[in-house]
Amino acid sequence: xxxxxxxxxxxxxxxxxxxxxxxxxxxxxxxxxxxxxxxxxxxxxxxxxxxxxxxxxxxxxxxxxxxxxxxxxxxxxxxxxxxxxxxxxxxxxxxxxxxxxxxxxxxxxxxxxxxxxxxxxxxxxxxxxxxxxxxxxxxxxxxxxxxxxxxxxxxxxxxxxxxxxxxxxxxxxxxxxxxxxxxxxxxxxxxxxxxxxxxxxxxxxxxxxxxxxxxxxxxxxxxxxxxxxxxxxxxxxxxxxxxxxxxxxxxxxxxxxxxxxxxxxxxxxxxxxxxxxxxxxxxxxxxxxxxxxxxxxxxxxxxxxxxxxxxxxxxxxxxxxxxxxxxxxxxxxxxxxxxxxxxxxxxxxxxxxxxxxxxxxxxxxxxxxxxxxxxxxxxxxxxxxxxxxxxxxxxxxxxxxxxxxxxxxxxxxxxxxxxxxxxxxxxxxxxxxxxxxxxxxxxxxxxxxxxxxxxxxxxxxxxxx
Numbered sequence: 402x403x404x405x406x407x408x409x410x411x412x413x414x415x416x417x418x419x420x421x422x423x424x425x426x427x428x429x430x431x432x433x434x435x436x437x438x439x440x441x442x443x444x445x446x447x448x449x450x451x452x453x454x455x456x457x458x459x460x461x462x463x464x465x466x467x468x469x470x471x472x473x474x475x476x477x478x479x480x481x482x483x484x485x486x487x488x489x490x491x492x493x494x495x496x497x498x499x500x501x502x503x504x505x506x507x508x509x510x511x512x513x514x515x516x517x518x519x520x521x522x523x524x525x526x527x528x529x530x531x532x533x534x535x536x537x538x539x540x541x542x543x544x545x546x547x548x549x550x551x552x553x554x555x556x557x558x559x560x561x562x563x564x565x566x567x568x569x570x571x572x573x574x575x576x577x578x579x580x581x582x583x584x585x586x587x588x589x590x591x592x593x594x595x596x597x598x599x600x601x602x603x604x605x606x607x608x609x610x611x612x613x614x615x616x617x618x619x620x621x622x623x624x625x626x627x628x629x630x631x632x633x634x635x636x637x638x639x640x641x642x643x644x645x646x647x648x649x650x651x652x653x654x655x656x657x658x659x660x661x662x663x664x665x666x667x668x669x670x671x672x673x674x675x676x677x678x679x680x681x682x683x684x685x686x687x688x689x690x691x692x693x694x695x696x697x698x699x700x701x702x703x704x705x706x707x708x709x710x711x712x713x714x715x716x717x718x719x720x721x722x723x724x725x726x727x728x729x730x731x732x733x734x735x736x737x738x739x740x741x742x743x744x745x746x747x748x749x750x751x752x753x754x755x756x757x758x759x760x761x762x763x764x765x766x767x768x769x770x771x772x773x774x775x776x777x778x779x780x781x782x783x784x785x786x787x788x789x790x791x792x793x794x795x796x797x798x799x800x801x802x803x804x805x806x807x808x809x810x811x812x813x814x815x816x817x818x819x820x821x822x823x824x825x826x827x828x829x830x831x832x833x834x835x836x837x838x839x840x841x842x843x844x845x846x847x848x849x850x851x852x853x854x855x856x857x858x859x860x861x862x863x864x865x866x
Contacts, residue, residue, distance in 0.1 A: 425476055425477055425478060425483075426474070426475070426476055427474075427475040427476075428472070428473060428474050428475070429473050429475075429865075429866060430470065430471045430472040430473050430487075430865075430866060431470065431471055431863060431864060431865040431866065432468075432469075432470035432471075432863075432864050432866075433468065433469060433470070433754050433861055433862065433863040433864070434466070434467075434468045434861070434862045435466070435467050435468070435753050435754035435756055435757070435859065435860065435861040435862075436464070436465070436466050436467075436859065436860045436861075437463075437464065437465045437466075437467075437753070437756065437757040437857065437858075437859050438462075438463075438464045438857065438858040438859075439462065439463055439464075439746075439757060439855075439856075439857045439858075440462045440855055440856050440857070441460065441461060441462065441853050441854070441855040441856075442461060442463075442759055442855060443461055444841045444845050444852030444853050444854075444855055445460055445461070445850070445852070445853040446845060446846075446847045446850050446852050446853075447847070447850075465494055465495075465756075465757075466494070466495040466496075467492050467493060467494045467495065467522065467754060467756050468490075468492070468493050468495065468521075468522065469489070469490055469491055469492045469493065469754065470489070470490050471487060471488070471489045471490075471534065472487065472488045472489075473485060473486070473487040473488075473535070474486050474487075479539060480541065481540065481541060482538070482539070482540035482541070483538075483539050483540070484537075484538055484539075485535060485536070485537055485538075485539065486533075486535065486536045487533075487534040487535035487536070488531055488532065488533060488534060489531075489532045489534040490521050490530065490531055490532070491518040491519045491521070491530065491532060492518075492519050492754060492755065492756055493519050493520065493521035493522035493530075494519070494522045495522045496522060496523075496524060497519075497520065497522045497523060498523070499520070499523045518530060518532060533553070534553075534567060535552070535553050535554055535555065535567060536552050536553045537550055537551060537552025537553055537554040538550070538551050538552055546575055546576045546577055547573060547574070547575050548573070548574045548576070549571065549572070549573050549574075550571070550572040550573075550574075551570075551571050551572075552569065553567065553568070553569050554567065554568070554569075554570070554572065555567050556568050556570070556572070556585065556587060558585070558619070558621060558634060558636075558654075559634065559654050559656070559669065559671065559735070560656075560669065560735070561735050561736075561738055561739045561741070562654075562669055562671060562691055562693065562729070562735060563652065563654060563671060563729055563730070563733065563735060564636075564729065564730050564733050564735065565733055565734045565735040565737075565738070566730070566732055566733050566734055568587040568588070568589065569587065569588055570585070570586050570587030570588055571584075571585070571586045571587075572584070572585055578625075579624055579625045579626055580622070580623070580624055581622070581623040581624075581625070582620070582621070582622055582623075583619075583620070583621040583622075583623070584619070584620055585617070585618065585619035585620070585621070585636070586616065586617070586618050586619075587616070587617050588614065588615065588616050589615040589616070589617065589640075589642075589731060589732070590613075590614065590615035590640075590642040591613070591614050591615075591642075592613040592614070592642050593612045593613050593614060612641065613641055613642045613643075613644075614639075614641055614642060615638070615639070615640040615641070615642040615648075616638075616639050616640075617636060617637065617638045617639070617730065618636065618637050618639070619634060619635065619636035619637070620634065620635050620636075621633070621634035621635075622634070628659065628660050628661075629657060629658060629659040629660065630657055630658050631656075631657040632654075632655075632656055632657060633653075633654065633655045633656075634652075634653070634654045635651070635652070635653050635654075636651060636652045636730070637649070637650075637651045637675075638650050638651065638675070638730070644680070645679065645680050645681070646677050646678060646679045646680060647677075647678045648677050648678075649675045649676055649677070649678070650673060650674070650675035650676075650677075650687045650728070651673070651674050651675045651687075652671055652672070652673050652674075652730075653671070653672050653674075654669060654670065654671040654672075655669070655670050655671075656668060656669030656670065657669075663698055663699040663700075664696065664697075664698050664699075665696075665697045665698075665699075666694075666695070666696055666697075667694075667695050667697075668692070668693055668694040668695065669692070669693055670690070670691075670692045671690060671691050671692075671727070672689075672690045673687050673688070673689045673690065673727055673728060674686075674687055674688065675687045677724075683721075683722050684722070685722055685723065685724055686722065686723050686724070687723075687724050687728070688714075688723050688724070688725050689713075689714045689724065689725055689726050689727030689728060689764075690713075690714055690727055691711075691712065691713040691714070691727045691764065692711070692712050693709070693710065693711045693712075694709065694710050695707060695708075695709040696708050696709070697772075703775060703776035703777070703782075704774070704775050704776075705772075705773070705774040705775075706772065706773055706774075707770075707771075707772040707773075707774070708769075708770070708771060708772075709743075709768075709769070709770040709772065710767075710768070710769055710770075711766070711767060711768050711770075712767040712793065713726075713727045713763065713764040713765055713766055713767065713793065714726055714727050714764075714765070714793060715764075715765035715766075715792065715793035715794035715795070716765065716794055717794060717795045718794075718795065726764055726765050726794075727764045727765075728764065729764070734755075736749060736761055736762060736763050737749050737751055737755040737761075738750070738751030738755070739763040740758065742772075742784055742786075742821065743770060743772075743786055743788065744758075744786070744788060744817060744819065744837065745817070745819040745821065745835040745836060745837025745857050745859055746758075746759055746817055746819065746837035746838070746839045746855060746856065746857040747759045747760055747788070747790065747814075747815070747817050747837075747839060748760055748763060749761060750835065750859070752821070752823075752833045752835075752861060753833060753835060753859040753860070753861045754861050754863075757857060757859050759839070759855075765792065765793055765794055766790060766791065766792060766793060766814065767790075767791045767792075767793055768788050768789060768790045768791070769788070769789045770786060770787065770788045770789075771786070771787045772784065772785065772786050772787075773785045779825075780824060780825040780826075781822065781823070781824055781825070782822070782823040783820065783821070783822055783823075784820065784821040784822075784823075785819075785820050786817070786818070786819050786820075786821070787816070787817070787818055788816065788817040788819075789816050790814040790815055790816070790817070790842075791812050791813060791814055792811065792812045792813075792814050792844055793812075811842070811843040811844040811846075812843075812844075813842035813843045813844065814841075814842045814844050814845075815839055815840050815841045815842040815844075815845070816839070816840045816842075817837055817838070817839045817840075818837070818838045819835060819836060819837035819838070820835070820836055821833065821834070821835040822834045822835070829864055829865045829866060830862075830863070830864045830865075831862075831863050831865075832860065832861070832862050832863075833859075833860065833861045833863070834859070834860050835857075835858070835859045835860075836856070836857070836858050836859075837856060837857050837859075838854065838855075838856045839854060839855045839856065839857075840854055841853075841854065841855065
């Protein structure tokens with residue numbers, strides 16, 4: 402790891418010294434170290450936790466320390482043209498075992514993949530898991546309001562409800578302030594190939610071409626004003642990469658925010674339609690939707706109260722030809738930050754490094770949240786949350802959405818009380834501390850045991866440079 406950093410640093414120094422315009426070089430990134438102390442994530446019921454099954458009444462507790470960093474280099478000016486390359490050392494659990502694709506370890510972080518991410522927290526820290534995260538060109542077309550970004554880059558649309566992922570593709574932006582139009586294309590898979598088959602009798606080659614790609618196309622409109630903003634988008638997926646089906650889901654989203662005095666309202670609605678065309682068997686329709694609404698009121702200096710509601714459709718029993726559960730685009734990482742400022746135990750919270758949480762998939766749920774926020778000092782911000790969480794699936798022949806481990810028709814997932822403190826040590830250095838206590842609901846009951854309450858204590862030290 403140290404060798405990689407020294408090499409990168411030397412490269413930047415040499416280029417900066419030899420370049421006629423060293424001011425065009427820029428670097429940025431962040432480093433974070435997180436801790437987690439989680440008590441009874443399986444509620445002492447023997448449910449599957451972290452990929453493993455524990456015996457009922459095992460009183461499971463675990464403590465972990467993990468770390469990650471990102472480092473970016475830029476040459477050029479974003480007002481004209483620039484090239485950006487970014488590296489990442491993904492989350493690493495301190496003291497984890499060395500990676501082996503032939504290991505039979507029961508470590509929940511074990512991966513049989515040829516190139517697993519993470520695995521940099523081994524005691525012998527000279528590992529090779531330095532990842533290329535971004536590599537793209539960003540430029541403005543001269544004498545136009547149009548800019549283009551091409552390469553391996555970040556796609557963020559729809560906040561915590563839709564797309565958040567690093568992908569290869571193109572983004573075109575047309576900016577007529579206060580209006581902005583953005584065109585998107587990304588490619589998830591290309592398994593196309595040419596096969597040349599020789600005919601022995603005729604001594605001629607026959608070329609067979611198979612076009613199998615998975616592309617997504619999108620359009621977004623944004624209007625930004627002083628007191629309100631609006632946005633709308635449409636995305637269509639054309640997946641021809643699978644031999645057994647052609648997948649064509651689409652999403653249409655509408656959202657915005659409005660401020661009236663001390664009251665701020667924000668929300669978003671997304672509907673998912675389209676169809677999966679199976680080669681054999683019936684086709685399947687997509688019919689899911691998700692919505693959120695937040696009302697936040699400023700009581701006084703540094704003091705706020707908020708009410709929030711969230712609902713995502715679940716998969717009901719007896720809908721074999723429909724997928725009613727809302728789905729984000731494949732691989733979207735928006736769910737890793739779904740619990741930001743909201744949850745410490747149940748949903749994943751990116752302020753604690755995308756590592757600790759009970760429920761990664763945030764669809765098939767509804768919740769109601771009450772929030773109080775107070776900043777008693779310039780360097781301290783406190784958030785107090787109460788969440789009531791329910792399951793939106795109906796029927797007694799399918800697994801409930803929250804865990805997928807039982808056949809029952811229950812809707813009460815649980816309640817969470819938490820407090821989150823954000824401590825500013827310096828402007829670029831923040832220490833986040835969160836404590837969450839969870840009261841599990843009926844969906845976690847087993848035939849022999851009622852679930853025990855659980856809690857989590859999380860921290861994250863983050864430096865942005």
